[in-house]
Amino acid sequence: MSAAAPPAASAAKSPAIRDSQRIYSIAELAREFAVTSRTIRFYEDEGLIKPRRQGLQRLYSAGDRARLSWILRGKRLGFTLAEIKELLDLYNVDRTGLQQMRELLRRSRLHIEELERRKADLDAQIGEFKDVEMHVAAELRQRGVDPEGD
Amino acid sequence: MSAAAPPAASAAKSPAIRDSQRIYSIAELAREFAVTSRTIRFYEDEGLIKPRRQGLQRLYSAGDRARLSWILRGKRLGFTLAEIKELLDLYNVDRTGLQQMRELLRRSRLHIEELERRKADLDAQIGEFKDVEMHVAAELRQRGVDPEGD
DNA sequence: GTTAACGTTTACGTAAACGTCAATGTGGGT
DNA sequence: ACCCACATTGACGTTTACGTAAACGTTAAC
Known part of the structure; x- marks a missing residue:
């Protein structure tokens, strides 16, 4: 909290x-x-x-x-x-003034949007790399190799 | 493929x-x-x-x-x-060699970890700012002001 | 045939975020 | 009194990721 x-x-x-x-x-x-x-x-x-x-x-x-x-x-x-x-x-900044509060609210929302955009980028990359991980691991197993292990 | x-x-x-x-x-x-x-x-x-x-x-x-x-x-x-x-x-890089594939797998996993760390940072900030948004909006309403609206 | 729009290389400039000295101060043990 | 670890303020150097300008070639339009 x-x-x-x-x-x-x-x-x-x-x-x-x-x-x-x-x-x-x-x-x-x-x-x-x-x-x-x-x-x-x-x-x-x-x-x-x-x-x-x-x-x-x-x-x-x-x-x-x-x-x-x-x-x-x-x-x-x-x-x-x-x-x-x-x-x-x-x-x-003065958090009591009405204008300041509206501004704070506005900026917070803008920032949140920005962060959400980044999160989308992040999720996309994570997805891609998990894909890679899956495929490579599968391929290794198919060749009879344990994907885990040094 | x-x-x-x-x-x-x-x-x-x-x-x-x-x-x-x-x-x-x-x-x-x-x-x-x-x-x-x-x-x-x-x-x-x-x-x-x-x-x-x-x-x-x-x-x-x-x-x-x-x-x-x-x-x-x-x-x-x-x-x-x-x-x-x-x-x-x-x-x-050559994706056929066993060593290369293991390396690819290793690096992918490392990268995924890094991305997950970032995501944690992101979620933390998003959470904080949503908190701010909530509080400020509530305060505005308490003062009889509509948080939405220009 | 020249203007315009687009392309090219080479080279120097720049803003951000520190790193790296250098010279000096400061507080605590022995 | 002396040393040592840690602190301070400049000042300059460095890396990253381009911007900007100069000087020039290519193609299409008019």
Whole structure:
């Protein structure tokens, strides 16, 4: 029910109040998400994350962590950082104004459509490759070879 | 049986035997797929398509067309041209050798796994955005505003 | 015979998303 | 006081996927 990044979660109270209070170092997040610190700083330069600062050091909250996670998923989905920023910004804008809400609704729907298109592409490729898998496996069996096995 | 793109459909005989014989100019394909000729030539430089030549001019077969279509879908899915080339090459390799078939099977399965991972990412985002859509629409209705409507 | 539409190669330019130094700072152990 | 791991800010380099311009050939129309 509760989403993490854009659709910010309502502060969970029962479990993990400790987790939601945790702060992370840049290296910690880098390790966890298998990116370099350079990458995380770059995202900051691009306005995608804004960690608190203790002097010069960056301190990442659980929210920042979720944001990063969200950014990376966006990337895996093939969105550019600019697009991801737009989507993230969508939620941090005044959500009370009527115009903003209608806009948010509109953009969400557009984005969903885009995602559904991608899903169609994905399903098509998955289908094709499963076809290949089937045929090749069958052919191997016909030749008396076990398709499984090293 | 005859492969056009990777997993080509079985050659339909009843309809469109004319279509399978058609040849296309570079501009024709460019228009159809909404890319520039430059792009198509670039793909050729990268070894992704190899149209016949009539002197200098490129002549694209239906197979070439299907290949291009496949390439573009790969792109939409976020694969690099190098990855797409690998996948395309997979099918044009000797498919009779046992080793090649096992390899083909292995790679196909790996690719399917990758696609399934992406699909999970996709479904997650779709879910989040549908959540947003629901909430915002509900909020709008609560304020007595019709979520639909310009 | 020249204009237009289309094609060709060669070559340089560019935006995105980081990688890779280099120089410097900072906090904690010993 | 010294070292070490980790952090910081530039600044420049790199890869990918084309865009853009130059300079030229080919065919069809007028």
